[in-house]
Amino acid sequence: GAVVSQHPSWVICKSGTSVKIECRSLDFQATTMFWYRQFPKQSLMLMATSNEGSKATYEQGVEKDKFLINHASLTLSTLTVTSAHPEDSSFYICSVPPPGLAKNIQYFGAGTRLSVL
Amino acid sequence: AQKITQTQPGMFVQEKEAVTLDCTYDTSDQSYGLFWYKQPSSGEMIFLIYQGSYDEQNATEGRYSLNFQKARKSANLVISASQLGDSAMYFCAMREGYNYGQNFVFGPGTRLSVLP
Numbered sequence: 001g002a003v004v005s006q007h008p009s010w011v012i013c014k015s016g017t018s019v020k021i022e023c024r025s026l027d028f029q030a031t032t033m034f035w036y037r038q039f040p041k042q043s044l045m046l047m048a049t050s051n052e053g054s055k056a057t058y059e060q061g062v063e064k065d066k067f068l069i070n071h072a073s074l075t076l077s078t079l080t081v082t083s084a085h086p087e088d089s090s091f092y093i094c095s096v097p098p099p100g101l102a103k104n105i106q107y108f109g110a111g112t113r114l115s116v117l
Numbered sequence: 118a119q120k121i122t123q124t125q126p127g128m129f130v131q132e133k134e135a136v137t138l139d140c141t142y143d144t145s146d147q148s149y150g151l152f153w154y155k156q157p158s159s160g161e162m163i164f165l166i167y168q169g170s171y172d173e174q175n176a177t178e179g180r181y182s183l184n185f186q187k188a189r190k191s192a193n194l195v196i197s198a199s200q201l202g203d204s205a206m207y208f209c210a211m212r213e214g215y216n217y218g219q220n221f222v223f224g225p226g227t228r229l230s231v232l233p
Binding site: 111 | 150152154159160161162164167169208212216217218219221223224225226
């Protein structure tokens with residue numbers, strides 16, 4: 001079964017509204033989660049690292065005030081796209097790294113397709 | 118410089134035949150991991166296979182095998198007996214060291230189309 005649950009899978013919103021995306025680790029606690037963005041026909045690009053109990057770390061070029069990340073618990077991270085605009089339309093996907101060093105699979109959510117009208 | 122290169126934007130293969138998807142990587146780390154993911158049109162990232170830099174044998178997982186040539190820094194994915202359901206985007210990825218996040222990068226991807 002799924003190790004990471006991401007919700008919603010698809011959202012359409014009007015320009016100027018905010019959208020919240022949830023990422024849940026189902027099988028283990030995760031002090032760190034990652035948020036990626038994927039534009040059509042492109043690869044996944046890391047947006048930010050979500051840290052439980054502290055501020056998220058954003059990659060260069062990603063506006064932290066626009067993409068709010070809250071790692072409220074050891075199993076939940078949320079990404080809020082504030083005042084969304086059409087250029088924010090993209091596929092957003094979260095991931096959870098494996099616990100410990102023994103495992104070598106990073107687990108991904110199913111992704112959220114955001115369309116801003 | 119690109120850490121992961123996938124030179125084939127698109128590939129076609131006849132059903133039931135084998136296909137090789139190319140991947141070359143660039144790192145100065147001694148410890149790293151190489152991954153292949155499949156992304157169907159639904160968007161989910163499906164893990165296929167993993168190769169550690171210290172693994173002496175090529176990784177295999179069912180119909181998937183990884184042709185690891187360390188000196189050439191290549192990690193090609195071989196899919197045997199292609200099926201129509203194999204049509205998807207395929208991403209090669211590398212983790213430098215043992216941490217993820219910034220240390221985990223994806224290649225540009227190859228779109229595989231399996232023909233009936």
